[in-house]
Amino acid sequence: MRTSILVACLLASTAAFAQSQTNQTRTVGKAATGPVAPASANKPQIGDFGFDMAGRDLSVKPGTDFFDHSSGTWYKATEIPADRSSYGMFHVLQDLSLERTRTILDEAAKRPGDKVGDFYTSFMDEAAVNAKGVAPVKPMIATLAGAKDKTALVQAMAALQRQGVGGLFGTYVGQDDKxxxxxxxxxxxxxxxxxxxxxxLKDDAKLAAIRTAYQAYLAQMLTLAGEPNAQARAAAVFNLEKAIATAHWTRIESRDADKTYNKWTAADFAAKAPGFPWAQYMTALGTANRPAYLVAQPSAVTGEAKAFADAPLPVLKDFATLKVLRAYAPYLSTNFDKANFAFYGTTLSGTPEQQVRWKRGVSLVSGGMGEAIGQQYVAKYFPPESKAAADDLVKNVIAAMGERLRNLEWMAPETKTKALAKLAAFTPKIGYPDQWRDYSALQIRRDDLVGNVARSNAFEYQRDLNKLGKPIDRAEWFMTPMTINAYANPTMNEIVFPAAILQPPFFDPKADPAVNYGGIGAVIGHEISHHFDDQGRKYDATGKLTDWWTPQDVERFKSFTDKLVAQYDAYEPIPGQHVQGGLTLGENIADLAGLTVALDAYHKSLGGKPAPVIDGTTGDQRFYYGWAQVWRTKFREPALRQALLSDPHAPGHQRVLTVRNLDPWYASFDVKPGTALFLTPEQRVRIW
Incomplete structure (x- = not known):
């Protein structure tokens, strides 16, 4: 899907991040640092100046491993809670955001007729959910079972896709990149x-074990739904999915904005991907009779259509039935919910325990009616002064990026002029939307959890369909104010920072400015630079996908990024499994640029005066510590393995090591040749 290209996030793709919030707890682990207790009038929430000095391991030299030096004691002392697959600073803020959102929902739940309160209540009434068992999705399954042929089945699947059930193809309404x-x-x-x-497809013992466990999970779900011959049917569905996987593009291939821009007409689908009832599918989706469509991975769509054509109707029905059960298992009786978590939470991610129900309920309602909650969240927890301070930081970092662009030696003057024009056209969005989403057409019932989820999904689906033929809604947000993340959207030429991330350890108005610039300043620079990374650079000041760089610029840029790919390819967080430099390239470029421009902005903020020495640390040292503190992260091995295979971000440990490409870091910590992280000046990657 092109979503990963359209919206580049700080932490993870939106879908993956949402899944992590659904499956993981918000309990604070032992020896965690973060905004747990309120700060005094003049004291930052973390440490004496905004950084947790006690979390360092001074037995490790900065040049040996800067992550361990800056966070080694924190790492050793921190236990990942039983209901998490990973733990770090993002999770500390997730805890806070969930607790705050819970207070809003608890109050709303006291008012029958309040939609967010009724939605939350429908999830929290576990006894009522258990009493219904699988009954709420039986009509969906019956419709699939009753399909007389493949065309009827596809029509039924399309109707369910509108209610949040996955199918063979992903579809969404977005901007035309060109x-x-x-x-x-x-x-x-x-x-x-x-x-x-x-x-x-990969020949790997760990993945082979997961494949076996996955087939057992599919059989278990069919059995719980009352279906006979579950093991054989699950095996057939797995083989269908394997045929689909064989057709899929790799994640690295799917990052390329040029290769994933392919316009097809309705007739092209029938000609280029035969064997699938496209006309009936599009009619049922509500997407028929459009002049053109975008297809992200043409050969994959062709291959999936063939897999569909080759599969027997009963196997396709089971495939669709399992999609329903997977999508709605968290909202069915406990036996479905536990079976679903046992595979996706424990087997796949290594999480021993499921999070408590209220946290899952908060995540559900935040996803379904996020802006209705967000309006109240902002009023209670995001004061105007926080927004004003963030606005100033964004302006300062944008100005620093402008200086970097103006002084580039490798970029042609005509390209540089266009790059500066693109930067000047940026739209920063800070905190929350100017216009809140209207949920008046969404029906929520206090006693109908599955119905609420289905209607919420259908509401959002129809809201997207309603965009067709209308002007672009440039006020739209793709994250809620309660989200701990940020993103850049190339087709909007915008950078977006939800309210909840504008807190310690990223930003604390009472902290030393160096820590804030190393934290939220580098995050701001990260999102700005996504518009100039290996894919974002392909979009011009209007958000159009077009060639506006000279061939020589592209060649020089690639010489830098090739070195960055090789640098990250060499990291081996798990024996035998490396970071994928090609998959993580965009985020690695953004981290490198974010640090570079944020340090410039910090130096400019000093107004020509020297930075004070605090607790024996210089301003630059505190800046780099601020960066390292943000990426304090600890993984369970299965979750780290999953991230290395599928996440476009490097793990937190390797993100911290971005500093080894910055010349000032060497001087700040007196890093000498012969240490593990030392790169010669020629080896350091300097893009901006």
Whole structure:
């Protein structure tokens, strides 16, 4: 799907991040640092100046491993809670955001007729959910079972897709990358129950064990739904998914904005991807009769259509039935919910325990009616002074990026002029939307959890369809104010920072400015630079996908990024499994640029005066510590393995090591040749 290209996030793709919030707890682990207790009037929430000095391991030299030096004691003392697959500073803020959102929902739940309160209550009434068992989704399954042929089945699957059930193909309404003032329907590869094609195809003992466990999970879900011959049917569905996986593009291939821009007409689908009833499918989706469509991975769509054509009707029905059960298992009786978590939470991610129910309920309602909650969240927890301070930081970092662009030696003057024009056209969005989403057409019932989820999904689906033929909504947000993340959207030429991330350890108005610039300043620079990374650079000041760099600029840029790919390819967080430098390239470029421009902005903020020495640390040292503190992260091995296979971000440890490419870091910590992280000046990657 092109979503990963359209919106580049700080932490993870939106879908993956949402899944992590659904499956993981918010309990604070032992020896965690973060905004747990309120600060005094003049004291930052973390440490004496905004950084947790006690979390360092001074037995490790900065040049040996800067992550361990700055966070080694924190890492050793921190236990990942039983209901998490990983733990770090993002999770500390997730805890806070969930607790705050819970207070809003608890109050709303006292008022029958309040939609967010009724939605939350429908999830929290576990006894009522258990009493219904599988009954709420039986009508969906019956419709699939009753399909007389493949065309009827596809029509039923399309109707369910509108209610949040996955199908063979992913579809959404977004901007046309080469005509960004126009909305268009996009199609892309989908259909897998495991995170990535490698889980089906790679010859690896760990993945083979997961494949076996996955088939057992599929059989268990069929059995719980009352279906006979579950093991044989599950095996057939797995083989269908494996055929789909064989057709899929790799995640690295799917990053390329040029290769994933392919316009098809309705007739092209029938000609280029035969064997699938496209006309009936699009009619049922509500996407028929469009002048053109975007197809992200053409050969994958063709291959998936063939897999569909080759599969027997009963296997396709089971495939669709399992999609329903997977999508709605968290909202069915406990036996479905526990079986679903046992595979996706424990087997796949290594999480021993499921999070408590209220946290799952908060995550559900935040996803379904996020802006209705967000309006109240902002009023209670995001004061105007926080927004004003963040606005100033964004302006300072944008100005620093402008200086970097103006002084580039490798970029042609005509390209540089266009790059500066693009930067000047940026739209920063800070905190929350100017216009809140209207949920008046969404029906929520206090006693109908599955119905509420289905209607919420259908509401959002129809809201997207309603965009077709209308002007681009440039006020739209793709994250809620309660989200601990940020993103850049190339077709909007915008950078977006939800309210909840504008807190310690990222930003604390009472902290030393160096820590803030190393934290939120580098995050701001990260999102700005996504518009100039290996894919974002392909979009011009209007958000159009077009060639505006000279061939020589592209060649020089690639010489830098090739070195960065090789640098990250060499990291081996798990024996035998490396970071994928090609998959993580965009985020690695953004981290490198974010640090570079944030340090410039910090130096400029000093107004020519020297930075004070605090607790024996210089301003630059505190800046780099601020960066390292943000990426304090600890993984369970299965979760780290999954991230290395499918996440476009490097793990937190390797993100911290970005500093080894910055010349000032060497001087700040007196890093000498012969240490593990030392790079010669020629080896350091300097892009901006």
């Amino acid at each position: 005509a960004p003032d126009t909305y268009i329907v996009s199609f892309g590869q989908s259909g897998l129950g495991l995170p990535d094609r490698d889980y089906y």
